[in-house]
Amino acid sequence: MNARPWLDLGTELFLGTVDRLTDEELAAPTALPGWTRGHVIGHVHGNAEALRRLLSWAATGVEQRMYADARQRADEIEAVAALPAATLRALAARSARELAQDMDRLPAPAWDQAVVTAQGRTVPAREIVWMRAREVAVHTVDLAHGVGFADLPDDFNAALAADALARHAAKGAAAGLAGWLTGRSPRPPELGPWL
Template identity: 60%
Template sequence: MTTSDWLDECTDLLLRTVDGLADADFDAPSALPGWTRRHLVAHVHYNAEALRRLVSWARTGVENRMYASVEQRNAEIEDGSKLPVATLREQVHSSARALGADLAALPEEAWRTEVVTAQGRTVPATEIPWMRTREVSVHAVDLAAGVDFADLPPGLLRALADDVLGKRFAGGHGPDLVRWLTGRSDAAPALGPWL
């Protein structure tokens, strides 16, 4: 499977999971500390809008950052979490469709354009589908509504693990991770949040 296949499959999985929630279920906690499912659905919607800004940057060559600031991102999520459930459902669907259409329409030459992620990494636009795949797959699990990592394609699981390990090694956790993964430590290292 390709990243594009994973993106389509996991977007569908996340949206079906959202659609399977009763309205009252949106107020329940997600698997992310301090976030309800409302927060998580709002975040997934605003993430699609943020990635659409990167696609626009790639298409036009005009810088268009994902977020103006961390504060702006956090405020969007908090404000979005207070919207009516029907609005949240509609937004998460419409932004997913719009991002998909934007990616499908991106000209071949635009995929090489460098853009900047929310974490400040400069990457080619070819990374945008992976960034979204990671969001929708992990957050489908984070909704705590019956989806597990075992429900994701094996190739995607490997890609996610490689991505996570790369970030953890870059953050200085390599020795502790290798110690634990090779059975030289009984306890997993304390890593803190990732996504």
């Protein structure tokens, strides 16, 4: 899967949506419990920085985890969400640009280097592109400001749905999902967080 076009489109949609939000709208709540739009933007910024650490690991072979721990991630999101609106927008744009530059510079063999995600999965560095494509697209929708899943490419939505299905199935929801997706059950199973 070449996820780079999806990443580039998702980044454009995300940053465009962030730029269209007024300063007051950044403080509005989202469907994510306890998170404002500022938190979502802070998270996407922090995700770019964390993925840059994984790219550095892939390039140098020197281990760099996405986050030291869950507390670091949460603290960073809170700190960035509290920044002035102009600073928040600038950080999101800068980290997205620098992540893209790091990807462009990564030597071809380094894409096969094993790295560890925040969830503890060991993956080849090439998966970083899909991880980021997912992040920017889904969180653009979370901003609830004119972009929905119907605005994303069908092939992206199919890949996202397959990814989410596999993750939920691995957590024990396979039978319920199979019944619902094949039309044998009128309702989907209760699902927890997808990551």
